[in-house]
Amino acid sequence: MPVLVIVFSPMSQPNDPHAAYPPILEAASALQTFCEIHGWRFCFIGGLAVQRWGEPRQTQDADLTLITGFGPEESYVDSLLSRFAGRREDSKDFAMRFRVLLLHASNGIPLDIALGAMPFELNFDNQNNREGA
Helix, strand or coil, X not given: CCCEECCCXXXXXXXXXXXXXXXHHHHHHHHHHHHHHCCCCEEEECHHHHHHHCCCCCCCCEEEEEECCCCCHHHHHHHHHHHCEECXXXXXXXXXXXXXXXXXXXXXXXXXXXXXXXXXXXXXXXXXXXXXX
């Protein structure tokens, strides 16, 4: 099943140069940029992916699988927590225990980051699933 990396580029902006992305896309774009700067493998899942590959639907958050493997998760979690606010006081401990990091984007949109390490997650190729590819 295809996975999705949403590409936010000047070509995908609304026709009106003064129009803004919906807040959820702004949050997803910030998360995508952060992951790309770090050279991380990732894909959007959940409501954003459904909007791209299926039926449009309302979603209140941005869900992402971040390929961490088993072992180095803490460095990923620490990096993300240095840029995005945790939604729990124990966000790091929760992420290390349950492999889900719950964050807020700067605009308040919830970000749910699954720490991926299973074989089916490790085998996706995000280059072949970019919008327009």
